[in-house]
Amino acid sequence: MTNPTVDSLFTDAKVNQEALRRRSMTRWGANQPDVIPLTAAESDFPAPQVVIDAITAFLEDGYLPYTPTDGMLELRELVAVVSGTRYGIRAEPDQVVVTAGTAAAIWIATQALCQAGDECIILDPVDLLFGQAVDAAGARRVYWPVDKVTGHLDPEQLESLITPRTALILLCNPHNPLGVSFPSAIMRAIGEIAARYRIPIVCDEVWNEIVYEPARHVSLASINTDPALQVYTLIGPSKTFGLPGLRIGFIIAPDATTAHRLRATTHRLGASHSVTPLAQVATIAALQHGWPWRDALLRHLRRMRDHCVGRLNSIPGISCRSPDSTYVLFPDISAYGLSSRKFADALLQTARVATVPGTAEWFGPGAEGNFRISFATSYSVIDQALDRIEQFDARAARRSSLT
Numbered sequence: 009m010t011n012p013t014v015d016s017l018f019t020d021a022k023v024n025q026e027a028l029r030r031r032s033m034t035r036w037g038a039n040q041p042d043v044i045p046l047t048a049a050e051s052d053f054p055a056p057q058v059v060i061d062a063i064t065a066f067l068e069d070g071y072l073p074y075t076p077t078d079g080m081l082e083l084r085e086l087v088a089v090v091s092g093t094r095y096g097i098r099a100e101p102d103q104v105v106v107t108a109g110t111a112a113a114i115w116i117a118t119q120a121l122c123q124a125g126d127e128c129i130i131l132d133p134v135d136l137l138f139g140q141a142v143d144a145a146g147a148r149r150v151y152w153p154v155d156k157v158t159g160h161l162d163p164e165q166l167e168s169l170i171t172p173r174t175a176l177i178l179l180c181n182p183h184n185p186l187g188v189s190f191p192s193a194i195m196r197a198i199g200e201i202a203a204r205y206r207i208p209i210v211c212d213e214v215w216n217e218i219v220y221e222p223a224r225h226v227s228l229a230s231i232n233t234d235p236a237l238q239v240y241t242l243i244g245p246s247k248t249f250g251l252p253g254l255r256i257g258f259i260i261a262p263d264a265t266t267a268h269r270l271r272a273t274t275h276r277l278g279a280s281h282s283v284t285p286l287a288q289v290a291t292i293a294a295l296q297h298g299w300p301w302r303d304a305l306l307r308h309l310r311r312m313r314d315h316c317v318g319r320l321n322s323i324p325g326i327s328c329r330s331p332d333s334t335y336v337l338f339p340d341i342s343a344y345g346l347s348s349r350k351f352a353d354a355l356l357q358t359a360r361v362a363t364v365p366g367t368a369e370w371f372g373p374g375a376e377g378n379f380r381i382s383f384a385t386s387y388s389v390i391d392q393a394l395d396r397i398e399q400f401d402a403r404a405a406r407r408s409s410l411t
Contacts, residue, residue: 017301018308020388023052038362044393045362046381049184049336051250052389056301059249062293063286075285078271079106083288086295087243087258095216096230097241102264105271106283110214110244110257115141117210117240117259118176120273122147126175129166133338133366133375135184138212147175153374156340157329159188163197170205177207182215182225185338185364185371185380187331189219192226199228203237210240214257215334217248217302220310223332229260238262240270247335248302249294250384254287309335312383312390319394325402335384338366342377344402352379354405359396 016022028036035048054060078084084101091097091104107113114137122128124146130138132151142149150169154161166177179198182189202209209228216225229239244257261267274282313330320328320339328339341351352365364370366378383390 015304015307018053018304018386020386022054023386023389024054025389028052040360043356043360043362044389044396046383046385046390046393047362047364049247049334049382050252050384051305051335052385053250053305055250056294056298058293058297058301059251059290062289066286066289072285075282075288077275077282079104079283080285080288080292083292086292087260090295091241091243091260095213095225095227095241095243097227097260099260100264103261103267105259105261105267105274106288107257107259107274108283109252109255110212110242110246111137112255113242113244113257113259114138114178114210114212115144116270116273117242118142118145118147118178120270121208121210121240122175125173127171127173128176128178129169129174130178130372131161131180131183132373133185133371133378134180136370136372138178138180139372142178148173150174151372151374154183154186154188156186156338156374156378159183159186159329161188161190161194161198163194163201166198167201170201170207174205174207177202177209179209179211179228181211181213181228182219182333184215184334185336185366185375185378186329187334187336187338189223189225189333192231195226195228196231199232199234199237199239203232203234206236208238208240210242212242214242214244215247216243218306218309218335219333220306220313220331225333229262238266240266245291245294249298250305251290251294254284254290256283256287256291309384312385312387313337315387316381316383316390316394319398323398326397336380336382338375338378338380340378341402344405346402346405348376348379350405351402354402355379355397355400358405359400361393361396361400 035045084104087104088099118141126147128142129150219225229241241260246252317330325343348366364380366375
């Protein structure tokens with residue numbers, strides 16, 4: 009049974025565009041007032057009240073002290089419990105590494121596990137953070153294609169990409185931007201191959217709570233039984249509870265020894281990579297009491313997904329697969345004959361809708377011919393944007409680009 013009080017948190021009236029233009033600096037605040045931004049993968053709805061209350065209570069005595077660089081023990085204990093009960097990952101608190109966001113977690117894990125001259129296998133397309141982390145380590149990107157139409161990932165192809173220089177496999181599951189939750193058979197096959205070659209896997213699972221039935225999220229660490237395989241699982245509250253600005257994430261390491269190695273890498277980065285006490289107490293509150301909010305958000309997002317996919321597929325020249333996870337869509341616009349960059353630029357200039365183009369810069373070379381939009385907003389906002397996209401004359405924009 010739905011909770012009408014909680015579900016009412018995701019109505020049109022709850023999207024405060026005036027406040028968002030002040031606070032959402034990478035989305036609403038980054039665009040002109042007449043632009044509808046569907047760019048950054050962040051929610052347009054206020055955070056759970058339990059989180060706000062926890063931050064307010066923490067501030068009541070007026071102290072904002074340093075916190076342990078390894079993170080609060082209470083938080084690490086709670087993350088270990090949640091990882092076991094919700095994701096099937098058996099972990100002790102000393103396996104939980106607290107990071108300044110899941111983006112930082114990707115960077116830290118890559119720094120710790122590979123070095124200059126190594127090769128790292130990453131998906132294509134995939135969020136830009138993976139390639140950036142590989143580059144920062146001085147390693148070389150090796151792209152493993154994901155089928156953009158079916159969402160299929162071929163384990164046999166993975167084995168063909170492995171060389172003596174392969175140091176790491178980086179996965180994104182659920183996948184951004186395709187919105188695929190890879191099935192257990194695929195994850196098992198990946199794990200078996202990686203174990204055979206003794207290659208560790210870093211698996212970004214920050215979207216693990218935004219999955220729509222009948223799809224199911226399968227954490228690789230929960231089904232791995234081979235001691236030869238080391239799986240580093242990345243999770244965080246940013247997508248689950250709409251808290252990206254807290255900049256907090258976690259790495260669930262295979263054991264205490266590897267967790268210590270990750271913490272040593274974090275410490276070398278200096279105090280700027282520790283996590284604020286506000287972020288930690290807020291995450292404790294979310295993990296303890298925020299699940300009704302998340303459940304209601306997921307119901308809203310499922311309705312939004314179905315609505316958006318239906319409308320986009322009714323527009324000539326656009327084809328959009330329905331994702332089984334995340335709150336982003338990756339429509340195909342190759343029929344227009346425009347590059348992803350030119351399509352997104354023309355859409356912004358003429359229709360005043362901001363999107364993320366499917367360029368190599370953002371998602372890798374395999375993203376060309378697509379663009380990404382976020383639908384974690386209200387019906388009113390998304391319908392205004394879809395109306396503009398529907399009225400947008402991409403073919404006229406193509407003719408203009410050729411003159």
